[in-house]
Amino acid sequence: MKPEDTALNGSRIFIVAATWKICHLIHCFKPKRPEGNHYNSTSNDPTMRVLILGIDGYIGWPLALHLLERGHNVSGIDNFYTRKRVKEVHSASAIGIGTMKSRLNKIRDETGKDIGFVRGDVSEPRIVYDSVKKFNPDCVVHLAEQRSAPYSMIGLKQATETLQKNMIGTLNLVYALKDHAPNCHLLKLGTMGEYGTPNIDIPEGFFNIEYNGRRDFLPFPKNAGSWYHWSKVHDSNNLMFANRLWEIGVTDVMQGVVYGTRTDALMHLKSSTRLDIDEVWGTALNRFCAQAVAGLPITPYGKGGQTRGFLSLDDSIQCLTIAAENPPEKGEYRVFNQFDDYYSVMDLANEVKRIYDMGHKDPAVIENVPNPRIEKEAHYYNPEMKKLRELGYRPRRSLQEGISEIIRDLEKHRKRILGLREVIMPRTTWKESKGLS
Numbered sequence: 001m002k003p004e005d006t007a008l009n010g011s012r013i014f015i016v017a018a019t020w021k022i023c024h025l026i027h028c029f030k031p032k033r034p035e036g037n038h039y040n041s042t043s044n045d046p047t048m049r050v051l052i053l054g055i056d057g058y059i060g061w062p063l064a065l066h067l068l069e070r071g072h073n074v075s076g077i078d079n080f081y082t083r084k085r086v087k088e089v090h091s092a093s094a095i096g097i098g099t100m101k102s103r104l105n106k107i108r109d110e111t112g113k114d115i116g117f118v119r120g121d122v123s124e125p126r127i128v129y130d131s132v133k134k135f136n137p138d139c140v141v142h143l144a145e146q147r148s149a150p151y152s153m154i155g156l157k158q159a160t161e162t163l164q165k166n167m168i169g170t171l172n173l174v175y176a177l178k179d180h181a182p183n184c185h186l187l188k189l190g191t192m193g194e195y196g197t198p199n200i201d202i203p204e205g206f207f208n209i210e211y212n213g214r215r216d217f218l219p220f221p222k223n224a225g226s227w228y229h230w231s232k233v234h235d236s237n238n239l240m241f242a243n244r245l246w247e248i249g250v251t252d253v254m255q256g257v258v259y260g261t262r263t264d265a266l267m268h269l270k271s272s273t274r275l276d277i278d279e280v281w282g283t284a285l286n287r288f289c290a291q292a293v294a295g296l297p298i299t300p301y302g303k304g305g306q307t308r309g310f311l312s313l314d315d316s317i318q319c320l321t322i323a324a325e326n327p328p329e330k331g332e333y334r335v336f337n338q339f340d341d342y343y344s345v346m347d348l349a350n351e352v353k354r355i356y357d358m359g360h361k362d363p364a365v366i367e368n369v370p371n372p373r374i375e376k377e378a379h380y381y382n383p384e385m386k387k388l389r390e391l392g393y394r395p396r397r398s399l400q401e402g403i404s405e406i407i408r409d410l411e412k413h414r415k416r417i418l419g420l421r422e423v424i425m426p427r428t429t430w431k432e433s434k435g436l437s
């Protein structure tokens with residue numbers, strides 16, 4: 001890690017906050033959709049037909065609302081996999097979200113528009129084929145995967161489920177697109193975790209390499225840290241190959257960790273998205289905020305020097321919208337690194353504590369716990385992130401604003417969170433992943 005990145009000290013926070021403020025003022029902030037940039041259409045109509053696989057999820061639902069507000073025709077598929085698996089570990093979304101039926105009805109009441117919905121498993125080829133054929137999308141956003149690293153490490157059963165379901169869903173999709181929508185843009189969610197933490201800069205997907213006197217431009221080596229992250233690496237390889245075979249236009253998004261509870265569309269339409277805070281399904285920053293609100297220690301793993309890219313939910317939706325509305329060239333496979341900034345886990349714990357303590361009598365407590373994962377706790381980290389910025393992405397929410405909002409929103413659900421206390425602290429350990437028992 002570069003020395004200047006090792007601490008989220010006061011001056012860095014100030015610079016980030018000031019930069020964000022300037023960006024916010026300049027862009028103020030609906031990104032303009034390029035007219036006539038419709039991937040699959042010969043008409044000048046800039047609206048698209050967007051099919052979202054995983055529409056019931058943390059990112060899928062606010063993305064659907066945002067695209068609907070921008071005039072696109074939105075439909076989705078989900079089998080409520082996350083709801084079921086979260087329940088299995090005796091947990092629940094910290095923020096209640098209602099049934100899909102009630103969500104869809106409410107949006108119809110608010111906007112007069114319908115979001116199409118099919119309940120189904122994308123690892124079933126028929127579900128994907130029928131939906132692609134019927135809806136004839138210009139863009140498919142594929143979010144419908146098992147997305148928890150700890151879940152994939154519980155044992156052989158969960159590892160198998162993660163690798164099979166994730167890879168098969170993506171394979172079903174590329175075949176369905178080849179057969180029924182060959183010009184459709186496939187916007188697929190991968191993760192920055194695919195790259196691991198190499199001791200050199202991380203490019204966006206490809207890099208120039210010279211070896212034994214010869215040069216090439218090759219995919220950057222991947223070095224994932226859980227079966228979940230490896231499933232995304234395998235997806236990326238399969239997408240590259242499908243692109244080579246059938247010229248399917250692909251954006252493979254290497255996304256950082258997403259935090260936050262709010263987006264503009266969620267606020268306008270008085271809706272909410274799920275927020276997982278337990279040790280299996282919750283992600284770092286969201287969980288730290290929940291720990292503070294529940295009066296539990298904030299628990300960075302090990303020394304807390306693990307550094308990762310992060311972005312707010314609002315920025316994730318902004319980036320995905322930009323990617324959807326600026327599709328790749330026909331036959332192009334492109335990789336976007338998608339994050340706002342990178343922070344060490346310890347920096348984030350300190351920042352949550354600082355912000356929480358400003359508004360509360362009893363201070364939050366930080367307690368470093370033994371690291372349940374196999375990962376470096378101090379390392380170099382310098383990923384590139386240029387392509388989305390070139391297309392107009394500017395962060396809309398600062399880290400500080402995001403943390404304050406999560407804390408404020410979670411406080412409204414404090415009772416519910418206190419009921420989840422038992423499942424927040426880490427238990428799943430990589431080394432003890434269970435085999436056949």
Ligand SMILES: NC(=O)c1ccc[n+]([C@@H]2O[C@H](COP(=O)([O-])OP(=O)(O)OC[C@H]3O[C@@H](n4cnc5c(N)ncnc54)[C@H](O)[C@@H]3O)[C@@H](O)[C@H]2O)c1
Pocket residue numbers: 053054055056057058059060077078079080081082083120121122123142143144145146147165169189190191192255256257258259274283
């Ligand atoms: N949230 C993050 O921090 C983050 C970071 C990097 C990448 N991602 C990726 O972004 C995508 C969305 O993440 P999220 O946080 O919204 O997760 P999520 O679990 O909240 O949403 C995924 C949705 O897909 C559905 N789903 C899963 N498997 C399915 C299947 N086989 N068939 C049909 N539906 C299925 C789930 O029920 C859920 O509603 C995932 O692919 C995830 O790996 C997320």
